[in-house]
Amino acid sequence: MSFALLARRLTLAFLLVLAAAPAAAQDKRIALSFDDIPRFQGGFMTPDERTIALIAGLREAGVEQAAFFVTTGNLEDDYGANGEARIQAYVDAGHVIANHSHSHEYLWNRDAAAYIADLDKAEAWLAGRPGKRPWYRFPYLDEGRDPARRDALRAALRERGLMNGYVTVDLWDWAIDDLASKAIREKRAFDLRALGDFYVETIVQGANFFDRTARATLGRSPAHVLLLHETDLNALFIPDVVAALQADGWTIVTMDEAYRDAIAHVEPDTLYLGGGRINALAAVAGRDPDDLRYERNDDAELTRLFEERVIVKGDR
Numbered sequence: 597m598s599f600a601l602l603a604r605r606l607t608l609a610f611l612l613v614l615a616a617a618p619a620a621a622q623d624k625r626i627a628l629s630f631d632d633i634p635r636f637q638g639g640f641m642t643p644d645e646r647t648i649a650l651i652a653g654l655r656e657a658g659v660e661q662a663a664f665f666v667t668t669g670n671l672e673d674d675y676g677a678n679g680e681a682r683i684q685a686y687v688d689a690g691h692v693i694a695n696h697s698h699s700h701e702y703l704w705n706r707d708a709a710a711y712i713a714d715l716d717k718a719e720a721w722l723a724g725r726p727g728k729r730p731w732y733r734f735p736y737l738d739e740g741r742d743p744a745r746r747d748a749l750r751a752a753l754r755e756r757g758l759m760n761g762y763v764t765v766d767l768w769d770w771a772i773d774d775l776a777s778k779a780i781r782e783k784r785a786f787d788l789r790a791l792g793d794f795y796v797e798t799i800v801q802g803a804n805f806f807d808r809t810a811r812a813t814l815g816r817s818p819a820h821v822l823l824l825h826e827t828d829l830n831a832l833f834i835p836d837v838v839a840a841l842q843a844d845g846w847t848i849v850t851m852d853e854a855y856r857d858a859i860a861h862v863e864p865d866t867l868y869l870g871g872g873r874i875n876a877l878a879a880v881a882g883r884d885p886d887d888l889r890y891e892r893n894d895d896a897e898l899t900r901l902f903e904e905r906v907i908v909k910g911d912r
């Protein structure tokens with residue numbers, strides 16, 4: 597064998613090892629969570645149909661336990677009319693429920709005591725229900741933009757035995773659902789398959805984006821928590837989302853397992869808390885928050901991609 601050929605073969609072998617290394621090192625785990633239950637109606641189906649489809653999709657995908665974060669004030673709206681039965685249906689299917697406040701307000705501009713009374717109202721509704729977990733998810737992931745409010749809420753959650761129901765993968769699934777609903781309202785022609793591909797790709801890329809930050813910050817991949825919402829797109833595409841994550845090396849874990857990760861019990865000493873826990877920990881470690889933003893968490897970027905890839909050409 598000539599030296600050149602040997603060198604080429606060795607180079608090829610080396611490249612194959614490099615390519616295989618990340619796969620071998622991969623231990624990517626992620627749990628699924630859905631917010632704003634019962635959420636307002638989307639463009640494709642009724643809220644009842646959505647719950648049936650989402651439960652079936654999760655079952656089809658083999659998702660053993662997702663979490664549904666309930667905003668109890670939504671039960672008083674028209675779209676929440678049958679919400680209690682839908683919440684029960686998620687629990688009956690093996691999923692868990694937790695607190696996402698009563699009124700879904702920001703914390704940064706509210707009186708802390710009033711904000712705490714509002715989450716207590718939701719907690720009272722949830723108390724004693726099967727599948728209930730002691731987790732509180734901050735609406736808009738807003739944990740307060742000043743130390744006083746942030747620390748008042750940390751103390752309040754502690755007193756109540758509630759854990760911050762943090763996320764690690766924060767992406768704008770709701771914004772893509774909004775774009776699809778708007779296209780339906782405006783009677784624009786779009787490609788459902790292309791919508792599914794765009795949607796799934798946005799989630800898988802986002803999960804990997806936050807995982808890279810996690811590995812750079814923690815030196816390991818934690819059990820991730822994916823933030824999703826109770827949308828029609830999740831009812832339509834959750835089996836595709838899960839299949840794509842698995843094809844990319846991810847394992848779906850239960851929410852109970854995800855919240856057993858060591859990062860569940862830290863309180864990052866930062867006010868940069870609105871981008872999820874990994875970003876908060878990265879900010880504490882000195883990363884510039886501007887570098888921690890997933891590029892598709894952006895209205896203009898999502899709209900551009902939606903127009904380019906989902907809307908049928910010529911439909912303007």
Ligand SMILES: [Zn+2]
Nearest residue numbers: 631632735736
């Ligand atoms: Zn929410």
